[in-house]
Amino acid sequence: MYARPLPLAPRHYPPTRGKGKGCAARGPKPAIVPVVYVGGVPREGVGVDRDNYGIQEERDLRVPHSPGLTSPADERSWSALAHLSAYLNIFTGFLGPVAAFVVWLVYRERSSVIAHHAMRAVIYQSVWIGGLFIGWSVTFFLTAFVIGLVFWPVMILLTLGFFAHASYEAYRAYTDVRSYH
Numbered sequence: 001m002y003a004r005p006l007p008l009a010p011r012h013y014p015p016t017r018g019k020g021k022g023c024a025a026r027g028p029k030p031a032i033v034p035v036v037y038v039g040g041v042p043r044e045g046v047g048v049d050r051d052n053y054g055i056q057e058e059r060d061l062r063v064p065h066s067p068g069l070t071s072p073a074d075e076r077s078w079s080a081l082a083h084l085s086a087y088l089n090i091f092t093g094f095l096g097p098v099a100a101f102v103v104w105l106v107y108r109e110r111s112s113v114i115a116h117h118a119m120r121a122v123i124y125q126s127v128w129i130g131g132l133f134i135g136w137s138v139t140f141f142l143t144a145f146v147i148g149l150v151f152w153p154v155m156i157l158l159t160l161g162f163f164a165h166a167s168y169e170a171y172r173a174y175t176d177v178r179s180y181h
Contacts, residue, residue, distance in 0.1 A: 070107070079116075
């Protein structure tokens with residue numbers, strides 16, 4: 001879903017010989033042209049060891065980037081915006097996860113980083129909104145019996161904690177080098 005594996009070079013193995021199961025053939029390795037993938041394009045022969053089958057280009061694994069589809073700056077921006085969509089809940093009550101889901105739908109094929117953060121924001125916001133709804137419902141119910149007044153400061157802090165944590169996740173998505181948490 002996020003990353004497509006690169007195809008490997010075909011391998012041709014000689015038939016087994018000898019007695020019994022699993023007796024492998026002894027002798028030279030099969031004669032095929034080694035392939036190296038550079039930028040997703042197969043390259044043959046030049047500077048490739050004949051004993052390597054389907055070796056891939058070395059790249060920096062700390063920066064997961066889909067080449068040619070979105071720039072790293074756009075990935076950081078859209079990842080942060082997916083988390084900051086939690087602030088839509090102040091005005092609507094429920095459109096934060098919907099906005100993050102729309103970001104996921106738009107960028108799921110273009111960038112694995114944006115898709116990761118957008119889906120993380122959808123799940124995070126949905127769980128928090130559900131928990132806050134239950135917490136505030138119980139608080140309002142118990143306020144009729146006066147004991148609910150004790151829960152008001154707790155629920156206010158939890159509600160503010162939701163927005164503080166969403167802001168922190170947006171900060172991490174925008175500044176973190178790896179972008180995967």
